[in-house]
Amino acid sequence: ACLLLSDALQGFSCLLSLVCIHWPLPGRNSPFPLNFDPTISTALQHHGSQYKYTPPFLLTNAYMLTVPVEEKAAAECISDDALIHLRSYKYSSVDLSPVSKYILGPWWNAFVKILPLWLAPNMVTLLGFCFVLANVGLLVIFMPDLVGPGPGWLYFSFAFGLFMYQTMDNVDGKQARRTGTSSGLGELFDHGIDSLNCTLGSLLETAAMGLGPSPAGVFTALCPCLPMFFSTWETYHTHTLYLGFINGPTEGLLLACFFMIVSGICGPDLWTQPLAILIGDYFPGAVDILGETTFRDIWIGLIVSSMVFTQIPFCVYNVVRARRKQNLPIAPVFLEWTPMAVYTVSIGCWTFSPHSTLMAENHLVLFCLTMSFVFGRMTTKMILAHLTRQPFPYWTVMLTPLVGGAVIGNLPVFGLPKISPGLELLYLWAYFVFAGIAYFRWAYLVITSICEFLEINAFTVPKDKYEAAVKAQKQY
Structure with a gap:
């Protein structure tokens, strides 16, 4: 070490x-x-x-x-002593959302039937993520300032891509059961992609609402990392993924798609209009109550409220209950919030520093792309530790340059010369390259190790399993 x-x-x-x-x-x-x-x-x-x-x-x-x-x-890479736990792997989840059960569930069950049996579950996950990546590419081309307004079709593309990502993310497990290829690698790959999408999908939402490099824009693009971290932390201790009556992967993504569609129809300027004007015809007294308050003014409050009242406290409660059930001490688990605390505080210190030009020169897209790798590595290590029953991973080296960025963005606080905009941008680009290479190298090592140990394929369905699935489908 x-x-x-x-x-x-x-x-x-x-x-x-x-x-x-x-x-x-x-x-x-x-x-x-x-x-x-x-x-x-x-x-x-x-x-x-x-x-x-x-x-x-x-x-x-x-x-x-x-x-x-x-x-x-x-x-x-993980040892055989850790990998041995993957042989007894069994996926466990609880989804209490009525929307998942009664509305989206039938859609997912119908959609998975059109997928060919030779298509591996991890490829389904990857294809869904490609919809998000394609839209990030369109964002960089047509609306890099995250303000817009962009062409109307761009917002519809954001919504369609995010909906397809959600669909693929929910049918990959069903495809695994159809083809008999379920494994711990599937959960690792699925939730690892979810970790990357936390920032990228939210970046699309930031652009759809025209928030740009504002405090609300930074918060919108990066705040989904917080509930994702707590959900992964909860799964590490309970070994079960809990999704409440209202949750981010279901209702959260549907709301994001709705906002994108509204922006495509009405334009992102809608979110800056006073609410009293928008709803005044239906609620005559709204003008006196709301005044000039816009949707953007209450946006951060809505997000914070959703996290507080629908997820994070319940994650903590479930972890505490699981620890008590196993007669384990409770206090040490709160030290496991360290990486997320460092991640959050460093981002805040860097992006909101008056001495940094990160937001002033609108490098939010590059910053969020970098943070997607950092957060993806941080949470995927937790998922891997959960699957292999290993100690909690308190740190990842990819956090170190983030702390460095927070420092160089506040050098005058320490009595040092302010960093120039060009050097700060160069540092951010270097961090992006470092994070990308580190992430993909580590992912390659882990996926290869798991595939070799379990004697499985990551992105293809073995011939014998494919033939068995075809035979079962014909009999059905």
Whole structure:
């Protein structure tokens, strides 16, 4: 663990060096030359680098320092002693939503029947996520400022993509049962994609409401990570996924789709109009009560209320009840909120800092893309620990640059020169590259290890299971 931490800090030092090599020191006009930095040079040479230490090269090698050699890959990957628990895996969930049971449930049952039996469940999950990714791409092209207004069809595309993601996310398990390919990998892959979508899907909602790089925009794009974390934390302790009468994956996504459709019809400016004007014809006394209050003014309050009254307290209650049932101490579990606390506080300190240009120059899209990797890694590690009955993962190295970003965004607080907009953007891009490579490398190692141990395929249905599924379908 110490060796991994040491290499992680070395990698982070390379990331920071992108800023440091151009940092103007007091009484010094010229920047630090990277070639004269013995720490960086020694670190790169230690890991076999024979190239010139230029900033573009360092951008790619900063990650290499955190995971430089093949033997470390084995150390990071899960052991057979942990994987053995996957052989006794059994999915457990409780969904109390009437909407799921009476409205969407029949739709999901009908939709799964049109999927070919050769289509693997994880591919169903991935295809659903591709709808979201495609819309994020359209967002970057047509409405990168997250304000708009964009073309009307764009908002409808957001709604359709999010609805298809929800559909695919709910039929992948049904497809697994149809093809006889259920496994712990399916839950890990499914909920791992959900973790990525927390930020990306919410980014689409931010654009649909025209919130832009405002406090409400930042909150809308990143706040869904909070209930997702608590739900995953709850599952880690109870080994059951609980979805209440009103929950985010069902009603939350449907409401998001509704807002997107309304924006497509009326335009995002609707959300800035006084509520009294919108409902005054139906409630004559609304003008005196609401005044100039707009939907945006109450938006954050609505989100916070939904989290407080429909999920988070119930997650805590279920965890406490599970611990008491097992005669385990309760207080230590609250230390497991540490990674989420660091994640939330660091984001707030960086994005809302008056010394940072992150929001002023509207880099919210890039920031949210980066945070999707960070949060995805953080929650997926919890899911993996739940499946393999391992200790709770208190930290991920991908949080370290986030803390660094919060620091460099507030340097004047510490009596240091303010970072320039160009260097801050360069740091964010470096963080994005680091987070993306780290996430996909770790995902590859874990998926490969599970597939080899269980002797299964991640994205294809074995021939024997396909033939058995076809035979069962014909008999039915």
